[in-house]
Amino acid sequence: MKKTISIILSVVLVFTSIIALSSCSSKKITIAIPNDTTNEARALLLLEDLGYIKLKDGAGITATILDIEENPYNIEFNEVEAAQLPNVLPDVDYAVINSNYAISAGLDPMKDALDLEGSSSAYGNILAVKEGNENSDIIKALKAALESKKVADFITSKYGGAVISVVDNPTDGFAADVDYEALAGSTVTVAASPAPHAEILAVAKEILAEKNITLKIEEFTDYVQPNNVVESGEVDANYFQHYPYLEDFNKENGTHIVSVSTIHVEPLGIYGGKQTSLDAIKK
Numbered sequence: 549m550k551k552t553i554s555i556i557l558s559v560v561l562v563f564t565s566i567i568a569l570s571s572c573s574s575k576k577i578t579i580a581i582p583n584d585t586t587n588e589a590r591a592l593l594l595l596e597d598l599g600y601i602k603l604k605d606g607a608g609i610t611a612t613i614l615d616i617e618e619n620p621y622n623i624e625f626n627e628v629e630a631a632q633l634p635n636v637l638p639d640v641d642y643a644v645i646n647s648n649y650a651i652s653a654g655l656d657p658m659k660d661a662l663d664l665e666g667s668s669s670a671y672g673n674i675l676a677v678k679e680g681n682e683n684s685d686i687i688k689a690l691k692a693a694l695e696s697k698k699v700a701d702f703i704t705s706k707y708g709g710a711v712i713s714v715v716d717n718p719t720d721g722f723a724a725d726v727d728y729e730a731l732a733g734s735t736v737t738v739a740a741s742p743a744p745h746a747e748i749l750a751v752a753k754e755i756l757a758e759k760n761i762t763l764k765i766e767e768f769t770d771y772v773q774p775n776n777v778v779e780s781g782e783v784d785a786n787y788f789q790h791y792p793y794l795e796d797f798n799k800e801n802g803t804h805i806v807s808v809s810t811i812h813v814e815p816l817g818i819y820g821g822k823q824t825s826l827d828a829i830k831k
Contacts, residue, residue, distance in 0.1 A: 601619050601620075673788070673789065676778065691808050700718045710814070
């Protein structure tokens with residue numbers, strides 16, 4: 549009888565150990581990523597660069613979670629609207645967040661991000677207008693103001709690397725081929741996200757004011773309406789997106805918006821929610 553009990557106990561212990569090991573191996577790390585096409589791809593490419601996943605050959609700036617070929621750390625991905633990522637951060641292990649939304653949520657990309665993507669100008673944030681308006685004097689004046697040394701210096705001092713100016717040869721803020729006297733008293737309206745775009749536009753506003761041109765900034769917290777209001781003609785331009793996103797938006801929505809200038813880059817970052825370091829991914 550004792551021998552039988554002993555055998556039963558041994559079997560129970562082995563079974564319990566198997567369950568425990570199975571439980572450990574099935575533990576999932578959750579990472580929230582943007583759900584729009586190009587930013588989801590950026591997030592996945594960042595995670596691939598860090599060695600956490602492997603994407604299919606050829607998966608590029610339109611990659612989705614369906615393009616993940618290898619997921620050795622059993623990561624579970626939550627696709628979330630980009631603006632909401634800071635809000636879901638406490639509920640997931642990590643979130644990959646665009647710098648503009650991180651900054652708006654009080655996060656410092658240079659201090660709080662556990663890792664940042666490189667500052668590729670492929671994802672440079674652009675000034676965009678409806679096709680046909682790109683050569684108007686008011687847009688040329690706006691472009692020159694954003695490409696100024698004053699704006700570049702502001703970006704460097706204000707964001708300390710979390711936002712990076714990519715204007716190669718900053719100007720004094722004024723275009724030589726624009727008749728500023730004829731523009732005096734006019735208004736140009738720009739749709740933008742609150743940070744950093746609206747903050748950067750505030751500097752351009754000061755430059756344009758020197759020529760008696762009013763820059764009106766309309767803030768949006770999503771990635772759809774800024775393009776819609778430019779397409780409809782409600783506003784003159786927008787400043788919130790990178791070019792790959794604009795290309796995809798035009799293709800999906802039949803809009804006719806073009807890039808006028810690339811102003812800055814916001815490196816995408818991975819932030820800790822329930823975790824405080826990236827070490828937990830490989831445990």
